[in-house]
Amino acid sequence: MKIKFVFTSQISLIAKKNDQSIEVVDNSSIQTAIMELLKSNSQEFKELILDQHDQLLPAILLIKNDDQISFDDKSSLKDGDEIMLFSPMSGG
């Protein structure tokens, strides 16, 4: 099934794109999908999302379609789900 990741702020800057769709096995969890996404991205990209223990950084929000989900959410993603990786912004 296909999952679309949407990148925001510094994540999209490092990825050099605003989104990326990936194929994952049916019934994958969010963690599985993120690990799959990381395979095709740089170490620098990974470090914006996960800590050294492969846990989601506290500053990053996961938005599935319109709602926040946790990194530990074990429910199955569905074909066509859109996951936004939200990194906070500031002023300047």
Added chain:
Amino acid sequence: MKELTDEDLKIYEWQLDIPGHGVEGQKKLKNCVALISRTGGLGGPLAFQLASAGVGKLILAHGGDLKHSDLNRQILMKHDDIGKPRCEIAYETLKRFNPNIEVEIINSNISEDNVEELIERSDIVFDCAPLFEERFLMNRECVKQKKPLVDCGMYSMEGQLINIIPGKTPCLNCIFPEKPPHWKRKFPVFGAVSTLLASLGAIEGLKIISGFGEPLMNKMLYINTQTLEFKKIPITKKTNCPTCGTI
């Protein structure tokens, strides 16, 4: 409470008929003290919008002098003023535009040394700061003093907006318990994007002060101007939040 003058009624004529606002709402704006952290790409145009709406007193906190690289977005500034303190230039621009409001400038950024006192003297706070440490500091103090905080952010062609109403909404730490690592002080942005976020922040502030409309509550607005997508993302208060968990 200060009353509206005849000149006030003339200047604000075009906004007095906004449903739910009116003369009573305008009086609330006139009697409001708003603290704005920074007068840059976000804080500058935000202060300008509050000044144009007739918010009675603005306190602007911003250290540092104007540089060339500020001029693509810091629209209260002028090319001729490169090298001068930004808060002084902001003061001149705002006072020339609306001499009937009071503008107080603090030539330093918000820090542990001044945050408590500045927020004590304010009715509402606008967070337009670049550093997450400063943003968390204002959040902590606003929660403690139960003052509304309008939190604006931008990055590249995107923006975020959050209203923090202590006791009614999550605070900034409920949403982002820590700052993002690898954060760089310099990031890409157009002035048109920072001005858009500034206007939205000002609109939220005006709604909160005057009491009209429906301020954004328990949601974070995310904007991507690359695609013109506007999304309201639900946010929730954390009962174990170290900042607001006990209120």
